[in-house]
Amino acid sequence: MDTPENSTPCSYENFWQNEAEKLPWFKPWHTVLDWQPPHARWFVGGEINASYACLDIHIHGELKDKTALVWCDETGVERHLTYSDLYKLVNRIADALKQKGVKKGDVVAIFMPLIPEAVAAMLAVARLGAIHCVIFSGFGADALRDRIRDVKATLIITADAGRRRGKCIPLKETLDRALELDSMVKTVVVVKSTGYAVSMHEGRDIYFDDFLAQASSYCAPEAVESHHPLFILHTSGSTGAPKGVVHATGGYLTYVYSTLKEAFGITKDDVYWCTADIGWITGHSYLVYAPLMHGATVMLYEGSHDYPTDVAWWQIIERFKVTIFYTAPTALRLFMKQGVDDIARHNLSSLRVLGSVGEPLNPQVWEWYARVVGGGRDPLRCPIIDTWWQTETGGFMIAPKVLRDHDAVKPGSVMHPLSGIEADIVSSDGLPVEPGSKGFLVIKKPWPGMLVGIWGDNERYKRTYWSRFTGMFDTSDCAIKDRDGCFWILGRSDEVIKISAHRIGTAEIETAVLSQGAVAESAAIGVDDSLRGQTIVLFVVLRAGIAISDSLKKEIIERVHKSLGRFIVITDLFCVDRLPKTRSGKILRRVLRALVQREPLGDLTTLEDGAVIEDICAQYKQFEK
Ligand code: WTA
Numbered sequence: 001m002d003t004p005e006n007s008t009p010c011s012y013e014n015f016w017q018n019e020a021e022k023l024p025w026f027k028p029w030h031t032v033l034d035w036q037p038p039h040a041r042w043f044v045g046g047e048i049n050a051s052y053a054c055l056d057i058h059i060h061g062e063l064k065d066k067t068a069l070v071w072c073d074e075t076g077v078e079r080h081l082t083y084s085d086l087y088k089l090v091n092r093i094a095d096a097l098k099q100k101g102v103k104k105g106d107v108v109a110i111f112m113p114l115i116p117e118a119v120a121a122m123l124a125v126a127r128l129g130a131i132h133c134v135i136f137s138g139f140g141a142d143a144l145r146d147r148i149r150d151v152k153a154t155l156i157i158t159a160d161a162g163r164r165r166g167k168c169i170p171l172k173e174t175l176d177r178a179l180e181l182d183s184m185v186k187t188v189v190v191v192k193s194t195g196y197a198v199s200m201h202e203g204r205d206i207y208f209d210d211f212l213a214q215a216s217s218y219c220a221p222e223a224v225e226s227h228h229p230l231f232i233l234h235t236s237g238s239t240g241a242p243k244g245v246v247h248a249t250g251g252y253l254t255y256v257y258s259t260l261k262e263a264f265g266i267t268k269d270d271v272y273w274c275t276a277d278i279g280w281i282t283g284h285s286y287l288v289y290a291p292l293m294h295g296a297t298v299m300l301y302e303g304s305h306d307y308p309t310d311v312a313w314w315q316i317i318e319r320f321k322v323t324i325f326y327t328a329p330t331a332l333r334l335f336m337k338q339g340v341d342d343i344a345r346h347n348l349s350s351l352r353v354l355g356s357v358g359e360p361l362n363p364q365v366w367e368w369y370a371r372v373v374g375g376g377r378d379p380l381r382c383p384i385i386d387t388w389w390q391t392e393t394g395g396f397m398i399a400p401k402v403l404r405d406h407d408a409v410k411p412g413s414v415m416h417p418l419s420g421i422e423a424d425i426v427s428s429d430g431l432p433v434e435p436g437s438k439g440f441l442v443i444k445k446p447w448p449g450m451l452v453g454i455w456g457d458n459e460r461y462k463r464t465y466w467s468r469f470t471g472m473f474d475t476s477d478c479a480i481k482d483r484d485g486c487f488w489i490l491g492r493s494d495e496v497i498k499i500s501a502h503r504i505g506t507a508e509i510e511t512a513v514l515s516q517g518a519v520a521e522s523a524a525i526g527v528d529d530s531l532r533g534q535t536i537v538l539f540v541v542l543r544a545g546i547a548i549s550d551s552l553k554k555e556i557i558e559r560v561h562k563s564l565g566r567f568i569v570i571t572d573l574f575c576v577d578r579l580p581k582t583r584s585g586k587i588l589r590r591v592l593r594a595l596v597q598r599e600p601l602g603d604l605t606t607l608e609d610g611a612v613i614e615d616i617c618a619q620y621k622q623f624e625k
Pocket of ligand 1: 282356357359360387388389390391476477491492498502
């Protein structure tokens, strides 16, 4: 990566400096970028507050009474919060947190459904200069416990339950299970969202309304240094426990503000709907921080795309006149299966930008999205913006610049890196590959949205992102750059699995499988699925003397669901005598994946014992070629 040679900012730093100047800083920075590879500090010396940048800047002007959040549930009930309503709520939560002793640098965990209070809780934590750690509300008790412990949170904000497909998803109950053995958590704040009955632990749990009862309506925003952490969000890699990705305040805010403008051309007049949950990075960057900084109206829908009917989403677009719609290919594939008639009955003419994220948007789905949802309108009036990025990158990295440059999009390609971003495709030696050849996607210069570390593990940060290619950020994705410089994302080069665009690591699944005492060893494989992107196939080795049965299979799968959450879709479970391993004992998951997908097995020379494969094929005839 380039190192600035002198104190005069080079062009990409100039670009980011100009972007940062659009944000409300309390104190200007003295240095745009301090790059000590692999650590970057952006806007050094500058002071800012995320909640101030999202709310305070709007509430004295014309946006004061404009809807900031419009929430709707599956039964059609809606709530509107203006910028000034949201501001008041955030201030009260912040003050109540302060009264509980929360201060700058403390970590507050949030385990909440997609309700306005969840957004307000994030902003309230940020207002104090504390660090939020949102945990996806679909996670089970073990996944939740691991994440809470990793960040050593002592205060958690949750809700009685979430709503999905007409049912209550008991969040407080899951949290109680996660905290059974935990003594660090001192306070649990519970929003009564659905009325679902919960048990309250004396001295620890407090209802949200009581929590706010004594709170002041104003809590001064804490000016934090640009590099101060804004949040921790766990994500999965190839190995080990989930990583707590840390994003800092000034660079991150600048980045998400700038990229949402560049890619989607957002304005304060947009009704913007990002269908992601706040538990994932998309929900942080492009459901909360960026659209609120831009003063847009943000749509929150608590529910599923197909309940009470298959047209729930299209009804929302029509009813609330959504102008920007940002979703994942997995949802589009489900809708494609249903046909177009139901969709055509809805007036979707308010839409002006269609976004996509999370998985490759292949040309057929792209074409369907443009024709059926975009109404086949002028591609410059309702363009499809497929955004490639990651939890680690904080915001969009590669996406078409249709709105700015009238880029003619190639369906299936994410096109070119956004301004200020230098991406490339390299071989395993880190050398640029020929146009059209598959290689590893790397980023060659730091950018303001770049993660600043892994919570509590700097060595892992260096090892994970900076050890494979000298001086380049390793995205762990494979891609192709064609002769026109357009990027085509092929998928992960590691063992990360994407189910319905939710990112999950094999290690976490395997740990959950092993917690079923009958299992001695296991391997989780992500296999291609035409609707969900990927699903999971499990291989298990049972303890001596235990035989597999349908009920044991069910128990193992149930164990994973309870531990990690029901969004983990397991489509098959194979019981084998041994797993294929390298001589150093690493499970060769790629060989198992190739077996299941009936693909060539590739290089088997590293296998400790080649007979393993024959044994598995002999046991399961479907794997035989
Ligand atoms: C994949 C989600 C193809 C990719 C924002 C990446 C994509 C991983 C796209 C990050 C896209 C994301 N086309 N693949 N437009 N966007 N990915 O951290 O493999 O949940 O590495 O962040 O999703 O997933 P994460």
